[in-house]
Amino acid sequence: MLDAPTQIQPPAEIVPAKKLGAKVAGLYAAPSDDFQTRPVDRLELGFNGIPGDFHGGSTRRSGGREPWYPRGTEIRNERQVSIVAFDELATIAGLMGLAEIKPEWIGANLVIDGLPNLSMLPSATLLFFAGGVTLKIDAQNGPCRLSGRSIAENAGMADQDAGSLLFPRVAKRLRGLVAWVEKPGVVSAGEEISVRVPEQWIYKA
Known part of the structure; x- marks a missing residue:
């Protein structure tokens, strides 16, 4: 007689997937020679991202965020779209002693409203x-x-060097997300968004 199979226990707590709703609160695009963006009414998105945008393309060059590659190595562009939230920008502005930080100052393409803790989406x-x-x-x-330098210049900070250094310190886990285009098309201002958060867990070796 075969023994009953032993139930396999998951190695970590599994947080179930969930669905959330949100809305497009702002759209922005950047000219090919400048990372700062400009407000637009719609974004045309292809598999290469936003046509003509500073961060468009199917590949990009590695930089300081990828120290495991020599700087300038051609890699997959997973940073086609920069996403932020107004409430998180307001928090960063307060920590920097500023009245506001506009999305275009830091090269954002998309502002999303209705999602708490946007930057913590997995x-x-x-x-x-x-x-x-x-x-x-x-x-x-x-x-x-x-981005810190751009904020300091646009906000007219007296000490722009200090401002450029302050932003990376206070904006960690508040600066938004980067995304890539899985299905192309056109995004319009005010559009509704269905958000599907996947299962989550903490990997432990």
């Missing part, structure tokens, strides 16, 4: 836009000195 979260576009979240967008 990798592989899917954003289904009512118009048919799907974006897949890659990871948090780490704050850098380039």
Whole structure:
């Protein structure tokens, strides 16, 4: 007689998947020679991202975020779309002693409203836009000195060097997300978004 199989216990606590709702609160695009963005009414998205955008393309060059590669190595572009939230930008502004930080100052393409703790959405979260576009979240967008310098200049900070250094310190886990286009199409201002958060767990070796 065969013994009954022993139930396999998961190696970590599994947090179930969930569905959330959100809305497009702002759209922005950048000219090919400048990372700062400009407000637009709609974004045309292809498999290469936003056509003509500073961060468009199917590949990109590695930088300081990828120290495991020589700087300038051609790699997959998982940073096609930069996503932020107004409430998190307001928090960062307060920590920097500023009245506001505009999304375009830090090269954002998309502002999403209705999701608490936007920057904490896990990798592989899917954003289904009512118009048919799907974006897949890659990871948090780490704050850098380039964005800090842009904020300091646009906000007219007296000490712009200090401002460029302050932003990376206070904006960690508040600076939003980067995503890539899984299904192309057009995103319009005010569009509804269905958010599918995947199962989550903490890996332990």
